[in-house]
Amino acid sequence: MRTALVLLLLLALAAVPGSLVPQEGRQPAQAADFRRRNPDLAPLLDTLGFFDVYSSPWFAAVYLLLFVSLAGCIVPRTVQYVRTLRARPPAAPRRLDRLPQHAVWTASADRGEVLLTAADLLRRRRFRADLDVGGSVAGEKGYLREAGNLVFHASLFGLLVALAVGSLFGTTGQKLVLEGDSFTNTLTQYDDFTPGTLASADSLQPFSFQLKGFSATYQRSGPQRGTASSFVARLNYSKSDGGPARDTLVEVNKPLEVDGAKVFLLGHGYAPVVTVRDGKGDIAWQGPAAFLPQDANLTSVGVIKAPDARDRDGKRDGLGFTGLFLPTVQLTQTGWASSFPATDDPVLVLTAYHGDLGMDSGRPQNVYQLDSSRMTQFRKADGSPFAQALRPGDRMQLPGGAGSLTFDGIKQWASFQIARNPSNSTALWSAVAMGLGLCASLFVRRRRVWVRAEAMLSGRVRIVVAGLDPGGTDRTAEEVAELAEELRERFPALKAAESDVKNLEPLPQEQK
Amino acid sequence: MSNAPLADQNLAQLANWLMYSAIAVYLLAFVAACAEWAFGSRGPGMRASAASPAVRAAQQTPVAPSRGRTRSAAVGGATGSSTQVLAPPATARPEALVTGTGDGPGAAGGSPRADLVGRIAVSLTVLALLLHFGSVLARGLAVSRPPWGNMYEFSTAFALMASAAYVGLLAARRPVRWLGVPVLFSVLLTLGLAVSVLYVDSAQLVPALHSYWLWIHVSAAIISGGVFHTAAVVSILYLVRDRWERAVAGGGAEGRGAVLWRRLPSSQTLDKLAYRLTGLVFPLWTFAVIAGAVWAEAAWGRYWGWDPKETWAFITWVAYAAYLHARATAGWKGRRAAVLGLVAFATFVFNYYGVNILITGLHSYGGLPTN
Numbered sequence: 001m002r003t004a005l006v007l008l009l010l011l012a013l014a015a016v017p018g019s020l021v022p023q024e025g026r027q028p029a030q031a032a033d034f035r036r037r038n039p040d041l042a043p044l045l046d047t048l049g050f051f052d053v054y055s056s057p058w059f060a061a062v063y064l065l066l067f068v069s070l071a072g073c074i075v076p077r078t079v080q081y082v083r084t085l086r087a088r089p090p091a092a093p094r095r096l097d098r099l100p101q102h103a104v105w106t107a108s109a110d111r112g113e114v115l116l117t118a119a120d121l122l123r124r125r126r127f128r129a130d131l132d133v134g135g136s137v138a139g140e141k142g143y144l145r146e147a148g149n150l151v152f153h154a155s156l157f158g159l160l161v162a163l164a165v166g167s168l169f170g171t172t173g174q175k176l177v178l179e180g181d182s183f184t185n186t187l188t189q190y191d192d193f194t195p196g197t198l199a200s201a202d203s204l205q206p207f208s209f210q211l212k213g214f215s216a217t218y219q220r221s222g223p224q225r226g227t228a229s230s231f232v233a234r235l236n237y238s239k240s241d242g243g244p245a246r247d248t249l250v251e252v253n254k255p256l257e258v259d260g261a262k263v264f265l266l267g268h269g270y271a272p273v274v275t276v277r278d279g280k281g282d283i284a285w286q287g288p289a290a291f292l293p294q295d296a297n298l299t300s301v302g303v304i305k306a307p308d309a310r311d312r313d314g315k316r317d318g319l320g321f322t323g324l325f326l327p328t329v330q331l332t333q334t335g336w337a338s339s340f341p342a343t344d345d346p347v348l349v350l351t352a353y354h355g356d357l358g359m360d361s362g363r364p365q366n367v368y369q370l371d372s373s374r375m376t377q378f379r380k381a382d383g384s385p386f387a388q389a390l391r392p393g394d395r396m397q398l399p400g401g402a403g404s405l406t407f408d409g410i411k412q413w414a415s416f417q418i419a420r421n422p423s424n425s426t427a428l429w430s431a432v433a434m435g436l437g438l439c440a441s442l443f444v445r446r447r448r449v450w451v452r453a454e455a456m457l458s459g460r461v462r463i464v465v466a467g468l469d470p471g472g473t474d475r476t477a478e479e480v481a482e483l484a485e486e487l488r489e490r491f492p493a494l495k496a497a498e499s500d501v502k503n504l505e506p507l508p509q510e511q512k
Numbered sequence: 513m514s515n516a517p518l519a520d521q522n523l524a525q526l527a528n529w530l531m532y533s534a535i536a537v538y539l540l541a542f543v544a545a546c547a548e549w550a551f552g553s554r555g556p557g558m559r560a561s562a563a564s565p566a567v568r569a570a571q572q573t574p575v576a577p578s579r580g581r582t583r584s585a586a587v588g589g590a591t592g593s594s595t596q597v598l599a600p601p602a603t604a605r606p607e608a609l610v611t612g613t614g615d616g617p618g619a620a621g622g623s624p625r626a627d628l629v630g631r632i633a634v635s636l637t638v639l640a641l642l643l644h645f646g647s648v649l650a651r652g653l654a655v656s657r658p659p660w661g662n663m664y665e666f667s668t669a670f671a672l673m674a675s676a677a678y679v680g681l682l683a684a685r686r687p688v689r690w691l692g693v694p695v696l697f698s699v700l701l702t703l704g705l706a707v708s709v710l711y712v713d714s715a716q717l718v719p720a721l722h723s724y725w726l727w728i729h730v731s732a733a734i735i736s737g738g739v740f741h742t743a744a745v746v747s748i749l750y751l752v753r754d755r756w757e758r759a760v761a762g763g764g765a766e767g768r769g770a771v772l773w774r775r776l777p778s779s780q781t782l783d784k785l786a787y788r789l790t791g792l793v794f795p796l797w798t799f800a801v802i803a804g805a806v807w808a809e810a811a812w813g814r815y816w817g818w819d820p821k822e823t824w825a826f827i828t829w830v831a832y833a834a835y836l837h838a839r840a841t842a843g844w845k846g847r848r849a850a851v852l853g854l855v856a857f858a859t860f861v862f863n864y865y866g867v868n869i870l871i872t873g874l875h876s877y878g879g880l881p882t883n
Contacts, residue, residue, distance in 0.1 A: 224712075
């Protein structure tokens with residue numbers, strides 16, 4: 001017990017740093033930022049595993065030790081419990097009137113009859129009663145307390161197993177989908193995919209869905225102006241085994257469940273639709289380019305890449321654009337910003353580069369960043385960087401006849417998390433068993449009641465009713481008093497006899 | 513749901529007025545509860561016990577000295593019934609009979625005048641509780657959603673439960689009027705913080721909170737918090753009373769605080785009450801954490817992700833589990849267990865204020881202006 005207590009405290013303590021230091025797995029950007037801001041501290045924290053506390057060896061050591069100690073506790077206790085269930089209730093102590101809760105009186109009755117009645121009364125109160133030929137009845141009740149205790153602790157193992165199975169066989173992945181585009185659940189389609197240690201890509205069920213549309217509504221007045229009030233993604237999905245395609249809505253708390261996987265709505269943003277023409281007037285790139293939101297008002301950044309553009313002479317000279325998309329433009333002293341997340345007054349602000357985008361180098365490239373190391377920024381006549389703000393329909397003419405870009409319109413995108421965790425139901429049922437076991441172990445009282453009848457002279461019987469409750473609650477005193485009262489009604493006390501119910505403070509006995 | 517009307521401004525205004533009225537009445541109740549302690553220091557229960565310290569000490573020491581715990585049988589044993597608030601002596605329940613444990617005479621100290629003031633304090637508390645409840649209800653109606661969507665609302669709901677847990681114990685005929693001063697103090701503190709620092713106008717919820725789990729998960733957390741708070745107050749009083757009892761049992765002077773500590777129930781009664789309150793509500797806290805995990809599974813695709821709020825809920829859970837184990841472990845019973853209970857409550861409080869204000873996570877719904 002003491003070991004378990006110390007380990008519990010250690011576990012609580014060990015969980016703390018993970019909430020204070022940003023975790024690599026959960027918030028990679030914040031973790032990187034934290035490393036940048038604390039260059040002296042970061043190596044030390046890295047060594048200690050503080051950036052990944054919950055999968056660090058020392059954290060695992062604490063909880064595995066706790067579980068070992070738990071197993072070492074519940075196995076013998078279960079054996080003990082089964083023995084208790086099969087054994088008779090413990091026989092009455094010799095001096096019942098020394099117990100804190102007891103009642104004594106003398107009646108004129110037959111000893112055997114008193115005992116049989118007492119056993120009957122106890123059974124009616126759903127006690128396990130055992131008649132001892134030695135002249136006493138032993139009753140015990142509240143076995144569910146220990147059972148609940150064991151179930152509670154055993155179901156902690158269920159939770160541990162569920163967590164392990166989840167991290168071994170579960171998969172999660174993210175995918176950004178433009179309005180009108182489709183997604184098929186195969187490995188190559190994901191933007192980001194985190195498989196469990198033992199999960200194989202074959203375990204993905206190839207269901208598919210198309211994002212028919214996305215809508216968001218925002219509060220337009222009041223102190224929380226700009227706060228979203230709803231996000232709804234309209235999907236058309238079909239299961240992997242064929243069958244008809246179905247329409248459905250996916251909202252923040254309402255994922256789509258298909259083929260054992262769940263599709264959650266994670267985020268959303270805008271994708272300006274543009275047409276890039278090169279120096280020869282040909283379309284070098286056309287389509288929506290997803291821009292990534294940077295703040296609550298969806299000030300978004302993004303890039304547009306046209307690697308195969310040609311200059312006026314027909315020589316290959318890639319074009320690249322980077323800039324901001326502002327759903328509701330506001331020009332502040334610090335620069336361009338968005339003042340509302342809906343597209344009330346959308347503006348696309350772009351600057352342009354030409355040269356080699358580095359997309360043929362074979363190195364993987366971030367689609368949301370422009371590698372401008374081998375590119376030249378277009379400049380105005382006065383030498384300052386060329387940039388232009390566009391409203392839908394506007395055209396941006398690059399200097400020197402290098403090409404143009406037209407801002408044709410705006411689409412939205414939604415990002416989804418597709419997760420499959422085969423251990424969810426194990427976890428849920430373990431948690432339910434844990435809750436029920438906990439309630440039983442805290443609210444059921446285990447108590448023992450004994451009735452003894454001692455033969456005295458001239459056909460008299462001295463009756464003693466006594467009870468013991470290891471938890472020391474007052475309810476047991478009441479129970480003893482009630483039982484004594486019922487028994488006394490059938491076998492009334494003789495006048496001169498001592499016949500009071502003594503209620504003393506129960507001895508402070510604790511369970512081990 | 514998405515097109516819910518904007519907050520009803522009249523109701524929202526009413527909620528604010530009710531809240532200010534509740535705070536005013538809580539303040540009056542607090543003053544009255546303090547006055548009960550002040551007047552009660554000259555009560556007959558106090559005089560009787562003060563008159564015979566030697567006798568009491570003599571009676572205390574032989575009882576279970578090995579346990580290092582005193583059971584001051586003489587203190588207030590005769591006047592124990594006067595601690596029964598709202599309970600006429602005729603209907604005294606069996607637990608009231610079990611008072612031979614040295615429970616003090618209560619805040620009123622057996623003085624009829626102090627007792628009257630104490631009853632006034634309880635009446636004022638009940639009135640303030642009703643106003644407080646009205647305010648929370650009006651706020652909920654004004655926005656047509658559970659009134660615990662941001663820190664202001666959660667604070668007021670938490671204070672409501674803390675106050676209700678105290679009134680509930682009184683209504684269950686438990687002689688706990690001595691809890692009034694500390695409970696009202698922290699209720700006033702919480703509400704004061706809520707209206708001055710955390711206040712935001714009533715508004716709609718972000719989509720992440722559009723779920724019936726908001727009713728289930730958060731209300732379970734609020735009720736647990738209210739009862740954990742009461743248990744923590746009892747634990748503090750236990751530590752104080754226990755220290756005093758030890759000092760007296762060790763033959764030391766009663767000290768200047770004796771006039772207060774003598775009126776409290778015995779350390780054993782306090783310890784048991786704190787344990788029962790915690791044991792009563794620990795399953796509910798477990799449920800709150802599990803319900804949160806179920807909601808997280810529905811909202812974010814994983815039932816446990818070590819988000820700061822989840823982490824601290826886990827820490828709180830483990831700390832209370834440690835407290836419950838400590839209560840039954842030799843060497844940890846009593847004072848150490850009580851300190852653990854207080855640490856556990858501190859983690860609960862940190863999970864609320866600390867995690868919401870200092871740490872960014874998925875649960876950042878505080879409604880406070882950020883940076």
